[in-house]
Amino acid sequence: MPKQFKDPTDRNELRNRIVGLGKSSLRKSYYPQLQKQIKKLKLAKERAEENEKKFSLIFNSTSDGIILVDPGTGAIFLSNATAREMFGYQAEEMNRLTLDSLAGPGETDPVMARLILGNGTDRSTLRSISMEQKDKSAMVCDINASLVEIEGKTFILALIRDITELATMEKEKEEIKAQLAHSRKMEAMGTLAGGIAHDFNNILSGIFGYSQLAKSHISTPEKARQDIDQILKGAKKAADLIQQILTFSRKSSHHKQVLPIFKVVKDALKLLRSSLPATIEIREEIRSEALALADPTNIHQVVINLCTNAHHAMADTGGTVTVKLAETSIAGDQPAIAPLSPGAYLELTVSDTGHGMDPQTLDRIFEPYFTTKRTGRGTGLGLALVHSIVEDHQGHILVKSEPGQGTSFHVFLPVTDKAGTAPEKDREEESVPKGTERLLIVDDEASLASIAQTFFREQGYHVSTADNGVQALERFKSDPHGFDLVITDMTMPEMTGDLLATELLKIRPGLPIILCTGYSDKISKDRTRALGIRRYVEKPLKMNELGKTVRELLDRGET
Numbered sequence: 162m163p164k165q166f167k168d169p170t171d172r173n174e175l176r177n178r179i180v181g182l183g184k185s186s187l188r189k190s191y192y193p194q195l196q197k198q199i200k201k202l203k204l205a206k207e208r209a210e211e212n213e214k215k216f217s218l219i220f221n222s223t224s225d226g227i228i229l230v231d232p233g234t235g236a237i238f239l240s241n242a243t244a245r246e247m248f249g250y251q252a253e254e255m256n257r258l259t260l261d262s263l264a265g266p267g268e269t270d271p272v273m274a275r276l277i278l279g280n281g282t283d284r285s286t287l288r289s290i291s292m293e294q295k296d297k298s299a300m301v302c303d304i305n306a307s308l309v310e311i312e313g314k315t316f317i318l319a320l321i322r323d324i325t326e327l328a329t330m331e332k333e334k335e336e337i338k339a340q341l342a343h344s345r346k347m348e349a350m351g352t353l354a355g356g357i358a359h360d361f362n363n364i365l366s367g368i369f370g371y372s373q374l375a376k377s378h379i380s381t382p383e384k385a386r387q388d389i390d391q392i393l394k395g396a397k398k399a400a401d402l403i404q405q406i407l408t409f410s411r412k413s414s415h416h417k418q419v420l421p422i423f424k425v426v427k428d429a430l431k432l433l434r435s436s437l438p439a440t441i442e443i444r445e446e447i448r449s450e451a452l453a454l455a456d457p458t459n460i461h462q463v464v465i466n467l468c469t470n471a472h473h474a475m476a477d478t479g480g481t482v483t484v485k486l487a488e489t490s491i492a493g494d495q496p497a498i499a500p501l502s503p504g505a506y507l508e509l510t511v512s513d514t515g516h517g518m519d520p521q522t523l524d525r526i527f528e529p530y531f532t533t534k535r536t537g538r539g540t541g542l543g544l545a546l547v548h549s550i551v552e553d554h555q556g557h558i559l560v561k562s563e564p565g566q567g568t569s570f571h572v573f574l575p576v577t578d579k580a581g582t583a584p585e586k587d588r589e590e591e592s593v594p595k596g597t598e599r600l601l602i603v604d605d606e607a608s609l610a611s612i613a614q615t616f617f618r619e620q621g622y623h624v625s626t627a628d629n630g631v632q633a634l635e636r637f638k639s640d641p642h643g644f645d646l647v648i649t650d651m652t653m654p655e656m657t658g659d660l661l662a663t664e665l666l667k668i669r670p671g672l673p674i675i676l677c678t679g680y681s682d683k684i685s686k687d688r689t690r691a692l693g694i695r696r697y698v699e700k701p702l703k704m705n706e707l708g709k710t711v712r713e714l715l716d717r718g719e720t
Contacts, residue, residue, distance in 0.1 A: 226321035228260070232308070235259040235273040238316060247323055249295035260319065265291030265299055276306045277317050283308040289328060292321075301328040361399065368395040400701050401458065417456050417554075419577055422507055423447045423486055425457050429464035430484060440479030441472055448487040451507055453574045459550045460574075466547050467511040467570050474515025474568060485510040488576065501557050505576040512569035518562040526560065547572075593708035595621040598645035598715050602626045603633040603661065604677075605653045609702070613648065616704045617711070630656025634664055641669050646715060648707075651678035659692060666693050673714040677702060 226244030228237050240255040248255070248263060264272045268291050276285050287304040294300060305320045375388035430445055437443065464484070471482045489508045491501050518526070527548040551558045551572055562568035600622050604610040610626045617624045625644070627633035630653050637644065647665060651658040662674045676689055679700040689697040695714050698707065 224322075226323070228255070228319050228321065229309075229311075230260050230273075230317040230319055232277060232315060232317050235261055235271075244321060247294075247300075247321065248292075254295075260317075263292050265293040267291035272304070276304070276319070277308055289324070299325075301325045364395045364399050368392050368399075371395070396701065401461070417454050419452050419454055420457055421450055422453050422455065422460060422509070422574065423450050425455075425460045426464055426484065426486055426509065429461050429468070433465065433468050437468075437472055437482075438479075441475060442481045443468070444481060444483040446483065446485040446487075448485070449507060451488050451505075451576045452578070453507055453554075454577050455554050455574060456550075459554070463547050463550055463572060464509070464511070466544065467572075470544060470570075471511060471513035471515065471568070474513050474517075478515075480514035480567075483510070483512045485512075489573070491573070501573060506556075506573040507576055509572040509574070510569055511572075512567060514567045517564045517566045517568055519564050523560060523562060593620060593705050594712040596712060596715060597621050597623070599623045599643060600625070600711070601633060601637070601644040601647045603628075603630060603647065603649040603653070603658070605629050605650065609650075613702070613704070613707075616708065620708060622711075629653050630658065630661035633661060637665055637668065644672075646673045646675070646711060648675045648677065648711070651676055659689070659694070662694050663692060673717075675707075675710060675714070 221242040223241065223243055226247045227241040228244050229239040230237055237255050237258050237260065240252065245252060245255055250258070260273055260276075261271050272287065272290060275287055277283065284305075284307045286306075290302050290304055292300045292302045301324050303322045303324055305322075306317050309316050309318045371388045371391040375385045375392070378384035378388055426447065427445070430443060434443055468482055468484065474480075475482075486507065486509050489506055490504070491506050492503055526544050547570075548558060551574075554574055556572060556574045558573070559571040560568065561571070600617055602610055602613050602617075602624060603626070604613070605628055607628070610628075614624045614626050625636070627636060630649070633647070633649065634656065637647075647662075649658040649661055653661075658676050658678070662676060665672055665674065670693070674694045675696040675698055676694050677698045677700055686697045696710055698710065
């Protein structure tokens with residue numbers, strides 16, 4: 162049995178000893194650990210305060226505006242000093258706004274909907290967003306956003322960069338580029354117009370001369386017929402020159418056909434001989450009459466531009482331009498002509514005895530607007546156009562040149578063994594089928610309307626004319642079934658040909674309509690078909706072909 166303490170003082174002494182032993186044990190076992198934890202907490206607090214200071218410094222000193230946005234409402238929860246300075250608001254004012262309230266009037270779609278919530282990812286970027294400052298000043302900004310989680314709640318962190326100055330500079334740059342391109346285009350058109358003025362005057366001189374001869378030979382039909390044939394040839398040359406201008410300005414459509422390239426080369430050289438100075442000699446070496454699928458106007462332009470380039474290389478010293486046309490066979494192991502498939506090709510070579518080019522110039526000669534010529538002597542468009550045409554014809558062009566050794570261009574075009582089209586003269590002289598139907602001809606050019614009226618009346622048709630679209634429409638409304646076919650010009654005052662056709666087809670669907678145009682960038686074959694117009698014919702009109710087209714449409718019964 163435990164010892165019994167009879168003396169109360171003994172019990173008290175024992176209790177005091179036990180308590181003392183407990184305190185001493187507690188100090189020895191727990192105090193050191195507690196001290197360590199306190200130090201860790203103090204250190205963590207100091208680090209947190211230091212990190213908060215660093216975060217605050219970075220948050221408020223960055224060049225980008227930073228705002229924290231509630232993804233549900235778009236309300237601004239927090240903003241840095243840059244954002245507030247950017248938009249002109251105090252901190253309290255920013256906290257009462259939403260992200261969409263900062264958007265400019267040009268932004269019709271909510272910015273919030275186009276950020277994180279709009280694309281369904283945790284990151285998004287919006288470029289060139291219109292935004293507005295407190296004083297209603299406009300800004301252009303880029304916004305980069307991402308989802309972040311803070312204390313268990315998700316926010317949108319939006320970084321906003323003011324690119325107003327950069328956007329203004331880019332806009333001014335684009336405007337300057339557009340003005341420069343327009344200026345260069347006008348310069349190029351002026352150069353082209355000046356270059357062919359001599360040819361136009363020669364053609365017109367021939368037309369005037371043969372017209373006078375035809376009048377004097379009126380009593381001798383055979384001589385008059387020969388004179389008229391020469392007038393028609395001159396008119397065709399003039400039409401071809403117009404096509405060259407349209408090709409140069411990239412506005413014309415290209416009509417590839419199987420044709421003898423040597424004839425196009427010869428025709429181009431005839432024009433060049435009359436315009437080049439006497440110091441430039443042209444040597445012609447045609448060794449092939451092979452056919453190729455090509456647009457004659459484009460190939461004509463290739464020859465003219467290459468020879469003109471050669472002329473410029475020898476303008477100060479004179480020299481010789483040699484134009485060769487021969488057949489060649491391309492094998493698959495010729496690296497210099499790697500883009501071409503093996504087979505038979507026509508090789509058009511235009512070489513000169515000019516000053517030649519260094520490798521740096523050779524690398525850039527096909528770049529648009531690159532030129533080494535003096536101001537006013539060239540625009541840098543000619544060789545770029547040649548390169549574009551050759552590629553469009555599935556061909557290839559090589560250039561060989563050394564300083565002081567002249568330059569030679571080699572154009573390769575695929576040979577075709579398909580039959581070519583009938584000569585133009587043969588088609589023109591074919592008889593035109595006659596008719597008795599009722600035609601309405603609409604043209605504001607009285608002479609053209611008169612020519613067409615006379616031609617179709619001589620073929621047996623009943624023909625009425627109108628000076629403009631409004632007059633034609635009123636006449637048609639008064640008797641919608643009084644005409645079997647309508648031929649209308651495109652460009653007319655008050656009402657254009659396409660609008661007239663649209664109104665006529667509303668009154669009488671299926672009415673055969675032929676639309677004629679000298680040139681218009683507002684109409685095309687595809688658009689005419691979409692409008693329900695049966696045919697699209699380019700001026701100058703060839704009456705025999707127009708007569709065959711009229712007969713073809715009427716024979717289909719499309720009335």
